[in-house]
Amino acid sequence: MNTLYYAPGACSIGIHILLEEIGQPFEAKQLDLKNGAQFKPDFAGINPKSKVPTLVRDDGSVLTEYPAIAFWLAATNPAAKLMPATPDGQAMALQFTDHAVSTMHMQAFSRMFRPANFAPNEADAEAVKARGRELYEKGFAVMEKALGGKDYLCGDFSFADTALFYVSMWWVKRMEGTLPANVAAHYARMLARPAVQRVMVAEGLA
Template sequence: MKLYWGPHTCAIGIHILLEEIGRAYETEKIDVQGGATEETWFKAINPKGKVPTLIADDGRVLTEFGAIAVWLARQAPDLGLMPTDPDEEQRALSLTDYVTGTIHGQAYGRIFMPARFEPQDPVHQTIGLGQASVKKQGETMLAEAFAIIADQLAGRDWAAGDRFGVADAALFYVERWASETNVPLPPALDAHLRQIKKRPVVARVMAIWGEQ
């Protein structure tokens, strides 16, 4: 398997899951912020132009965080990265979708890339709805989402099931990004983040990424 990743991306969660399952893999670091995912060579691999992108051993190209994460979990079912209990499985999938779609795509999207969400029509520009307002909207969305998840984590060590899994890998990357915003992590999420960082697998991946 081969993982394409770039600094400051959600691909770190997939990298952690690769380490967890213990199968042979390689990685290629690319300059995502510099536009590498839009280059012809990468678009030939993944026309969506995004990471994580995982090449399976048979050459298939796997895309989208949630889909890749579940696929990896099923490569090593004995590890319990995806709960077998139907209710806990639903919890894991629901949380992972919420992280990738709402927290990452909508809230952080507005915070980190406000220009993409800024209305371009003259009416909105006249009333002053600029990038600062878009970023503020993202921060409000993020705070609300964090509060929801904090309630869901109450009394739990892990996001779903009784051990680290797919949903925790997803939560991990958005919890880390909070340090770059004006939105503080609720105590439950901060404790969850610190617990994940203690895992040797996570420490190995963060060392590769040059982060802490």
């Protein structure tokens, strides 16, 4: 059985959703990031990067990094239809996933959430946060355009949509931001999916 290490409301929620969409048994192990459980030997021995999501697969091998885990789950569970059918569609799904994770999360959200990681000088914190907000909004503008006339990023639902979901959720719930119209509709569509609702309950966010 696959085991997902996650923290409630963290980026791992997108992988949690993919596992629910797949519908095969899996184990979800909660990690207390606030108390530094990710740095303790038990977990650091599994993922030396000390990050969630971390997926320990049936054979004991470990997969890390959101885009890689999402791609692998989609590729190995064709019946769940999380992977676009053509190489063009698959590349597009990876492109959107990477934009959400590497730019909107790691660059934009991280600047707003932990400005000290980007500026050693406390006096620069507000400027760093403002740059984070700017990058976040720029990221949403790209997603907004991509969603024009579509329900999901690649047309049909794919693994990429869970990455946009979590950065949208952070924007709404943690940054008290307003989503542009198409992204807001996508967020509502995601929240209406039974798998997403089960995960919101499981992570204590409903």
